[in-house]
Amino acid sequence: MRTLAILAWLMVPVLFGAYHYGPGQERLRLDDVARSLAEADRLAADEDWPAAVKKYDEALSGLPECRVDEARRIRLRKAKVQMLGRQLPEAGAGLRELVDQLQEDRAADPRLRDDAREALANAQYYMTWLMRLEGLSADEWEPEIESARQTYRLLAEQAESAGDKESARRHREDLESAIRLERMEVGELQGLDLPKQCKNCKSGQCKKPGNGKKPGKKKDAQEKKDARGASAGPPPDNSGS
Numbered sequence: 001m002r003t004l005a006i007l008a009w010l011m012v013p014v015l016f017g018a019y020h021y022g023p024g025q026e027r028l029r030l031d032d033v034a035r036s037l038a039e040a041d042r043l044a045a046d047e048d049w050p051a052a053v054k055k056y057d058e059a060l061s062g063l064p065e066c067r068v069d070e071a072r073r074i075r076l077r078k079a080k081v082q083m084l085g086r087q088l089p090e091a092g093a094g095l096r097e098l099v100d101q102l103q104e105d106r107a108a109d110p111r112l113r114d115d116a117r118e119a120l121a122n123a124q125y126y127m128t129w130l131m132r133l134e135g136l137s138a139d140e141w142e143p144e145i146e147s148a149r150q151t152y153r154l155l156a157e158q159a160e161s162a163g164d165k166e167s168a169r170r171h172r173e174d175l176e177s178a179i180r181l182e183r184m185e186v187g188e189l190q191g192l193d194l195p196k197q198c199k200n201c202k203s204g205q206c207k208k209p210g211n212g213k214k215p216g217k218k219k220d221a222q223e224k225k226d227a228r229g230a231s232a233g234p235p236p237d238n239s240g241s
Contacts, residue, residue: 033062037074040081049085053078069109072098076116079123086201088126095120114155118171121151125178126195130203132186142182149178 040055056078063071075098082091099120102113124144131141156171181189 029062029064033059036062040077044077044081044084047084049081049087052081053085053087056081069112072102072108072112072116076112076119080119083119083123083126083197086197088123088130088197088201089203092120092123092127095123114158117151118155121148121155121174121178124148124151125174125181126197127203128178128181129189129195129198130201132181132189134203135186136203145178145182149175149182152178 036055036059040052040059043049043052043055056074060071060074060078063074075094079091079094079098082088082094095116099113099116102108102116125148128141128145128148131144152171152175156168156175159165159168159171
């Protein structure tokens with residue numbers, strides 16, 4: 001009995017070491033990730049977009065590879081902040097990759113997939129706005145807005161089928177915004193106030209930077225409204241709809 005007690009006592013540091021260098025290390029990493037996420041969310045709330053993006057990247061780099069769902073959710077939060085931080089091309093590229101992965105993964109959370117789809121459609125809406133102001137041809141910007149239209153329609157139909165009238169209404173409004181943006185003459189577009197997500201941002205696809213006309217301003221307040229009417233276009237985070 002005494003021998004067993006001695007052996008058990010001697011095994012304590014061995015077991016502690018096994019936990020510390022095994023599951024314990026992952027627990028420490030997850031704690032660091034949680035702190036980075038909390039800081040990123042705080043910075044985003046303070047509208048310090050560049051710092052928030054860095055913190056989201058920090059959280060992603062510390063997350064174990066097996067935490068796929070958590071990584072996808074962080075990537076979505078990062079992309080939304082990038083849109084607000086006037087990094088539309090980067091946000092759009094990240095969202096396209098994320099949406100493709102979620103669509104291929106049958107086990108993915110449907111709500112996360114739809115949230116990512118909506119965010120991508122919003123990014124495409126704003127990218128279309130920029131591309132048109134920069135003078136790109138219809139062949140270049142029409143695929144963006146058409147993809148956004150299809151997504152808004154799909155989300156509206158899904159919401160209606162689920163009986164979610166509020167979400168269906170919001171998606172229908174976004175669909176109408178996309179249709180108006182596509183049909184507007186570029187001269188009309190230049191007379192509107194830029195959405196917040198588009199100010200000081202470039203699409204990254206203009207082959208002649210500097211040649212695009214800057215949006216003019218009209219005295220009539222009614223003409224300062226954007227393609228959606230009284231709002232500033234589909235918001236990337238569902239706020240203000």
